[in-house]
Amino acid sequence: MKKVAIQGVAGSFHEDAARKYFGTDEIEIVECRSFQSVCELVDTDQVDIAVMAIENSIAGSILQNYSLIRDYHLRIIGETYVHIQLNLMTLPGVKREDVKTIYSHPVAIRQCVEYIEKYFPNARIIENQDTAMSGKILVRDQLMDAAAIGNLRTAEIYGLNVWDSGIETNKKNYTRFWVLSKHANQNGGANKASLAFEVGHYYGALARVLNIFAENQINLNKIQSIPIVGKPNEYTIHVDVEFNAEENYEKAIHRILKNVSSLSILGEYVRAEMEITNQ
Amino acid sequence: MKKVAIQGVAGSFHEDAARKYFGTDEIEIVECRSFQSVCELVDTDQVDIAVMAIENSIAGSILQNYSLIRDYHLRIIGETYVHIQLNLMTLPGVKREDVKTIYSHPVAIRQCVEYIEKYFPNARIIENQDTAMSGKILVRDQLMDAAAIGNLRTAEIYGLNVWDSGIETNKKNYTRFWVLSKHANQNGGANKASLAFEVGHYYGALARVLNIFAENQINLNKIQSIPIVGKPNEYTIHVDVEFNAEENYEKAIHRILKNVSSLSILGEYVRAEMEITNQ
Numbered sequence: 254m255k256k257v258a259i260q261g262v263a264g265s266f267h268e269d270a271a272r273k274y275f276g277t278d279e280i281e282i283v284e285c286r287s288f289q290s291v292c293e294l295v296d297t298d299q300v301d302i303a304v305m306a307i308e309n310s311i312a313g314s315i316l317q318n319y320s321l322i323r324d325y326h327l328r329i330i331g332e333t334y335v336h337i338q339l340n341l342m343t344l345p346g347v348k349r350e351d352v353k354t355i356y357s358h359p360v361a362i363r364q365c366v367e368y369i370e371k372y373f374p375n376a377r378i379i380e381n382q383d384t385a386m387s388g389k390i391l392v393r394d395q396l397m398d399a400a401a402i403g404n405l406r407t408a409e410i411y412g413l414n415v416w417d418s419g420i421e422t423n424k425k426n427y428t429r430f431w432v433l434s435k436h437a438n439q440n441g442g443a444n445k446a447s448l449a450f451e452v453g454h455y456y457g458a459l460a461r462v463l464n465i466f467a468e469n470q471i472n473l474n475k476i477q478s479i480p481i482v483g484k485p486n487e488y489t490i491h492v493d494v495e496f497n498a499e500e501n502y503e504k505a506i507h508r509i510l511k512n513v514s515s516l517s518i519l520g521e522y523v524r525a526e527m528e529i530t531n532q
Numbered sequence: 533m534k535k536v537a538i539q540g541v542a543g544s545f546h547e548d549a550a551r552k553y554f555g556t557d558e559i560e561i562v563e564c565r566s567f568q569s570v571c572e573l574v575d576t577d578q579v580d581i582a583v584m585a586i587e588n589s590i591a592g593s594i595l596q597n598y599s600l601i602r603d604y605h606l607r608i609i610g611e612t613y614v615h616i617q618l619n620l621m622t623l624p625g626v627k628r629e630d631v632k633t634i635y636s637h638p639v640a641i642r643q644c645v646e647y648i649e650k651y652f653p654n655a656r657i658i659e660n661q662d663t664a665m666s667g668k669i670l671v672r673d674q675l676m677d678a679a680a681i682g683n684l685r686t687a688e689i690y691g692l693n694v695w696d697s698g699i700e701t702n703k704k705n706y707t708r709f710w711v712l713s714k715h716a717n718q719n720g721g722a723n724k725a726s727l728a729f730e731v732g733h734y735y736g737a738l739a740r741v742l743n744i745f746a747e748n749q750i751n752l753n754k755i756q757s758i759p760i761v762g763k764p765n766e767y768t769i770h771v772d773v774e775f776n777a778e779e780n781y782e783k784a785i786h787r788i789l790k791n792v793s794s795l796s797i798l799g800e801y802v803r804a805e806m807e808i809t810n811q
Binding site for chain 2: 379480
């Protein structure tokens with residue numbers, strides 16, 4: 254059985270992501286207090302794999318996690334998208350009108366502001382690091398005047414009542430997760446890659462790299478410049494590319510290596526589909 | 533006197549940013565509960581200007597704020613960078629060993645994890661929306677067993693003792709703020725612009741646009757693709773560009789308009805320097 258490290262506690266969207274990626278394979282979820290300790294567990298062989306959020310369609314990229322992946326030399330071996338749907342949950346026996354306090358993750362709260370202002374305008378909001386942790390707190394402290402905002406898995410694990418579902422304002426909200434390991438994917442058949450490179454500081458340096466991708470029918474799926482702090486005007490460029498022919502990708506990589514000052518392949522893997530279920 | 537809306541309360545890094553940008557000009561800070569209400573105040577002419585965080589060197593871009601700026605049709609008229617330095621503060625009379633709880637913004641807490649684990653391994657951490665608010669809570673509730681993590685302005689406003697300064701792990705931590713108004717900058721003399729555009733879904737569409745910048749000696753300062761949710765494989769590209777000659781910039785814009793399906797100029801303004809004071 255594979256051991257899979259996640260930040261946060263069981264029931265979180267990280268667990269959803271791990272279960273979605275591994276499907277019917279049995280996995281053991283290893284809970285971690287921080288993204289850093291997730292990486293440490295992989296690095297010290299205490300787990301086989303980590304599943305880590307890397308970007309959200311509303312909140313953006315999680316740059317800290319990009320840094321952690323590079324610092325720990327982890328390899329991306331896969332990706333998955335989770336449609337973020339949020340629910341208001343309480344302990345059984347709690348009535349809607351009893352709810353004086355709402356617990357959740359700050360990003361989840363921001364995404365439910367309209368719902369909260371409409372139905373619980375006077376509620377005290379308490380933020381914590383994890384939507385699932387919010388559900389766990391209700392049970393641990395037997396809170397009869399509080400609610401948590403989180404996913405359905407949290408309700409299931411902690412035996413909570415779900416009052417309202419899909420309470421997030423923007424229904425097209427997904428989070429992308431990377432599946433990480435100490436070693437690169439050996440299976441072949443990749444059709445997507447995540448790369449980081451630095452280009453010289455002259456006009457058109459980046460355009461030249463993008464031209465090489467285009468000439469080799471490689472689609473640019475994401476591009477993001479990240480300033481190198483302490484070096485004004487220097488950037489690391491992160492790209493995700495998709496390709497049908499691996500030989501074209503190999504050819505492009507070889508040509509690009511001659512045009513950049515450094516290139517890291519963060520991982521080559523099979524692309525996931527982003528399925529947004531409309532409610 | 534200019535009225536300047538910020539998210540959060542006085543004493544926050546947003547206030548630091550506003551005071552840095554306006555220098556000796558007198559301004560009145562208008563506190564807002566959310567970034568959305570900041571935009572609403574500008575839109576309804578209740579304030580002249582807003583100052584809004586747009587990216588942090590460690591946490592990344594705040595995509596929600598990009599969306600808000602576009603939704604409210606605000607114009608960027610300037611930018612400023614604030615070096616984020618964090619301090620541990622308590623009410624006067626509180627001893628170090630009395631501290632059982634630490635209040636701060638989640639991002640600030642993450643940046644001080646090493647310090648907290650070393651000096652306050654057993655402290656309870658309470659997150660809230662604002663570093664300055666954390667200082668305000670100490671005073672409001674007269675908490676004699678708690679500390680707040682925030683900037684020096686918070687200590688000054690709320691009369692707090694500063695125990696330790698520069699407690700953040702990464703010393704090269706800055707936040708970039710945009711200065712926003714309902715109307716574009718009329719002063720001329722811009723040497724930087726923030727643009728958003730959409731390109732067709734074919735190989736090399738983005739490279740073509742970047743080539744036009746390069747041919748006109750326009751430096752690309754930031755690039756970021758933002759997925760258009762609900763339209764797989766379609767992206768908005770956000771760029772910041774810098775130029776010495778305004779006529780080159782104008783020429784490039786005209787050529788680019790023929791190569792993109794839409795282009796928005798979010799603002800043209802004078803670039804700010806990022807000064808990182810090393811301690």
